[in-house]
Each structure stands twice: as structure tokens, then as C-alpha cells.
Amino acid sequence: MLSQVAARAFSPIRLGPVQLRNRFVKTATFEGMSPHGVPSPKLVEHHRGIAAGGAAMTTVAYCSVARHGLTFEHQLWMRREIVEPLRKLTDAVHAEGAAAAIQLGHAGYFADKDVIGGRPMGASRALNLYGLSVCREMTEADIQRMIEDFANAAWLAIEAGFDCLEVHVGHGYLLSQFVSPFTNRRRDGWGGTLEKRVRLPCEVVSRVREAAGGRAAVIAKMNLDDGFAGGVTHDDAVQVARALEAAGADGLVPSGGFVSRTPFYMLRGTVPVSEMVAIQPGAVRRIGLKLFGRIVVKEYPFTENFFFDGAKRVRDTVKIPVALLGGVKTLAGIERAMASGFDLVSMGRALIAEPDLPRRMEAGLATESRCVPCNLCVVEMEKEGVRCVRM
């Protein structure tokens, strides 16, 4: 028998215009199941399985709003030709009684130059160690086009049947590069004070909301901190959360870390260096990672609900629903999140490992995820598609 607080996790909630059947959300974890940027039947089945497992909403991961925002060749980028295949996915998720979300973003300065066929662009000029290139600073025209790219992607996502659009303002992607003082050194209206650095994410949220026109919820994934000195701090995050709420976000998903600098800050647990070395495409990258992997890719010890303290400050600041993300894995931890005022729990690896965890928790058949976390699913994502190697 579930306690009253735990029962709250299985009760419905409204997220903007969308009714969710419970508080469990499968967060965005890049699937690696979209060859040449086209959703495959495997991607549809992946999300159908999560929906069938009891989560209220599953999030299709990282869909770039334009080709120049890609970090992998086989990654989604929004265009008319993928609306129909995406519609198959949202239909399959809806048939299982869940809602479908899609993460819309742009990689900015760490887009892969070989994949996008040109020079990446970002808030300010920066060296891109990922693709070994120097990105250029975005012009005013680039910024205006980017806002329109987000709005157009939102239109198409709604046509494809998505119930929720997640704007990616975290993890060092383009909008997070604008928020971070480390990557935004602009002196115009888009840089300098925090108010100006958060202006682009806010304009994007506002335009995406306008495009959604009440037909889908608009939420933002944002950083609590970047995971290194000189980046966004918890104090900044509180202001960012307020600004995103004022811009019209229906909900927030606080996270942390910068993919190009502290990738495992958000993926606490083991860093599988030797397995990562094996899948590097070029010899230079392979040798570099082998020699410096442990130094370059820092490991952060896993603790349950590892973003709790920072996320709680955001929770207590805004009125809109806030999800607890990062190391959510036990029913006791979920109870604590509910008792602390979080409206949702977002889960990545626990639902990759066991998509039916919400159903089994509700039925009293499980109290804890069996995810270790070894992070080998991250390696799998770049091979045949994300999967748990242990279950």
C-alpha cells in the first residue's frame, strides 16, 4: 500500500494545457535511432515501450531546430519530411495513454563542423575542441533567424502531434551558451548582465509559446550550474528560472553541466573511458581520449537526487510546475521530492534500464531502480542506439 505522499506521484497533474496521468516523465536521452536525421521504427518502439511502462510523458531527445545545430550525423533536425514519421511516434505513445514531448535545441559552438558542413556559430567566438574548429560569433541577423528556427520547429512539432515542447536551455547548448558568462562575452543587447544573457532563451520561449498557441505545453530545461568556476551559479539559476517563467514557460526542468566541458556532471556515476575510446571515429580523438580521458572527462560520484538542493531553490522561487531530475531512482526519493513541493520527477537512466518502473512501483512490485549507474548506455547510444547493457 502506497503512503499518501507516494500516492501523489501517481496522481494526475496539469502542465500548461496538457493533463498528465501521473508525475513520472522520461527525460530526454539522445536515442541514436534516427539514421540521417529520420525517425526510425526503432525510435517509435523505444518511446512506445516507455509509455507502456507507465510514465506520464516521454521526451524525444535532442531535435535540432536547424541542420547547423547538429552534433551527430544521425540526429533529428526539424523539417517537414520528418513530420509524418514523428506522427507515427506520437500516435504510438498516445495509444499507450501517455503524452509525448520533444526537446528542441541547437548545439551552437560545439556543433560538429563535418556534420553541418560549415563553421559552427555561438554566442561568442570560441574554440570547439569537439570538432576541432573555431566558431564564429552570431550576428544580429543570425540571432533573429535562430528565434524563427525555434518557432518553425515548434509549428512542425505540433503538426506531428507533440503535447509538450521542451526548449533546451541547459547543458551548454546554444541557449545555455548565451546564459553562461563563460561562453557569452558579448557587449551588445544579448550579453553582459544576466538579464541580457537570458534574453535570447526568453525570446525563444516566448516565440515557441506563441507558435504553440495553447495546443502544447512549453517547458524549459535549464542549468542550475555549469559545473565549473566562471559559469552559471545557483544564484544565477534562480534569476534565470524567474525570467523563463515570466517569458511564458509552463514548467521547468533544472539540470546542470556543460557537454563540452563537464559532460558527466549531469551523468553522475562511472565514466566508461575505455568503451568511449573504442567508438571514437578518428585515430587522433581515440588516442587523445585514451591518454587524457581521465583528466579531460572528469567523473562525479553518484548520489541519489543529486540536483535536489539547487532544484529546491528553483522550486521555491517560481509558481509553475518544477521537475526533479538527476539520480531519481527510489520510491523513498520520489516521496521526498513530492513532499518537498516538486510536481514531477524526470528520469533518464532508470527508465532506460527499466521502462516499466513506474507501473511496478505503483503496483508495489519495486521500490528502487536497478540502474548501477555505469553509463554504458551512453556508449550504446553512439553504436546501435541507446539501451541498458545490464538488463
Ligand SMILES: Cc1cc2nc3c(=O)[nH]c(=O)nc-3n(C[C@H](O)[C@H](O)[C@H](O)COP(=O)(O)O)c2cc1C
Ligand atoms: C544516453 C543518454 C543520452 C542523453 N542525452 C541527452 C539529451 O539529448 N538531452 C538532454 O538534455 N540530456 C541528455 N542526457 C542527460 C539526461 O537528460 C539526464 O539529465 C541525466 O541522464 C541525469 O538523469 P538520470 O540520473 O535520471 O539519468 C542524456 C543522458 C543519457 C544517459
Ligand code: SF4
Ligand atoms: S547501462 Fe543500464 S545500468 Fe548502466 S547506466 Fe545505463 S541504464 Fe543504468
